[in-house]
Amino acid sequence: MKQAIVARTDIGMGQGKLAAQVAHASLSAYEKADDQLRSQWKQGGQKKVVLKGESERQLHELSAIADSEGIPNAVVRDAGHTQLEPGTVTTLAVGPAADDRVDAVTGELSLF
Amino acid sequence: MKQAIVARTDIGMGQGKLAAQVAHASLSAYEKADDQLRSQWKQGGQKKVVLKGESERQLHELSAIADSEGIPNAVVRDAGHTQLEPGTVTTLAVGPAADDRVDAVTGELSLF
Numbered sequence: 001m002k003q004a005i006v007a008r009t010d011i012g013m014g015q016g017k018l019a020a021q022v023a024h025a026s027l028s029a030y031e032k033a034d035d036q037l038r039s040q041w042k043q044g045g046q047k048k049v050v051l052k053g054e055s056e057r058q059l060h061e062l063s064a065i066a067d068s069e070g071i072p073n074a075v076v077r078d079a080g081h082t083q084l085e086p087g088t089v090t091t092l093a094v095g096p097a098a099d100d101r102v103d104a105v106t107g108e109l110s111l112f
Numbered sequence: 113m114k115q116a117i118v119a120r121t122d123i124g125m126g127q128g129k130l131a132a133q134v135a136h137a138s139l140s141a142y143e144k145a146d147d148q149l150r151s152q153w154k155q156g157g158q159k160k161v162v163l164k165g166e167s168e169r170q171l172h173e174l175s176a177i178a179d180s181e182g183i184p185n186a187v188v189r190d191a192g193h194t195q196l197e198p199g200t201v202t203t204l205a206v207g208p209a210a211d212d213r214v215d216a217v218t219g220e221l222s223l224f
Contacts, residue, residue: 005135015127016162016224019134023117023160026135027142045191048135050128079157112128 001041003029003095004106006053006062013090017083021076021090022050028074029093037072041096051109059092066105071097073105113153115141115207116218118165118174125202129195133188133202134162140186141205149184153208163221171204178217183209185217 005022007013013021026048030038041047053059059075066073073094080086095102117134119125125133138160142150153159165171171187178185185206192198207214 005131007131014224015130018127019117019119019131019162019224020160022131023135023138024158027139027158030139046136046139048132050131079159112126112131 001037001044001096002047002049002099002102003041003093003097004049004051004102004109006051006059006092006094006106006109007112008053008055008059008090009112010055011084011088011090014083021078022093025074025076025091025093028076029072029095032072032074033096037096046096050112051106052112053092053109056089059089062094062105063092066094069101069104071095071101071105113149113156113208114159114161114211114214115153115205115209116161116163116214116221118163118171118204118206118218118221119224120165120167120171120202122166123196123200123202126195133190134205137186137188137203137205140188141184141207144184144186145208149208158208162224163218164224165204165221168201171201174206174217175204178206181213181216183207183213183217
């Protein structure tokens with residue numbers, strides 16, 4: 001079980017901003033998962049990987065693939081109080097789900 | 113309502129590692145909050161700030177203060193598969209709670 005969080009590298013987020021947006025996506029996708037997925041993932045130490053995304057379009061495409069596979073996922077838009085324009089898409093979380101199911105969506109991406 | 117996540121700056125986490133550990137702390141503290149705090153925080157856009165911590169000791173001290181104030185909080189230890197020694201304390205999340213209650217614990221720290 002794992003969760004992959006894809007963060008855009010093309011919008012110049014600082015480290016703290018990046019971390020907050022990753023956390024936002026992680027929690028939002030977690031809330032969409034059913035109880036069994038949630039508890040299995042937490043029992044395994046809530047494994048997470050943070051991956052490099054290249055564009056807003058890519059995040060939406062990966063989200064659509066996850067939707068079609070029935071994998072919980074969430075795209076985050078920043079409120080835009082700091083650093084970014086309001087509504088900027090920043091991150092996508094895929095899972096928690098079985099490792100191979102998550103890899104089928106995000107397996108081509110590099111670790112952040 | 114907000115949540116503050118304090119991350120250690122003295123252990124050399126890479127950006128992706130930092131983000132994953134911040135997300136881990138965020139979710140763990142969120143799970144300790146009651147339903148009312150959770151829903152209020154989410155309605156406000158799950159506001160988060162990521163702050164600089166200087167040592168394991170500091171994180172434990174801030175956690176103890178949050179405990180004494182009755183504020184949900186969670187200290188995260190890394191599983192140690194990459195970058196860090198197993199069991200290394202990496203992050204502390206404080207809240208969700210009212211802004212002034214969180215600030216009473218972490219208000220002296222700098223933004224990451």
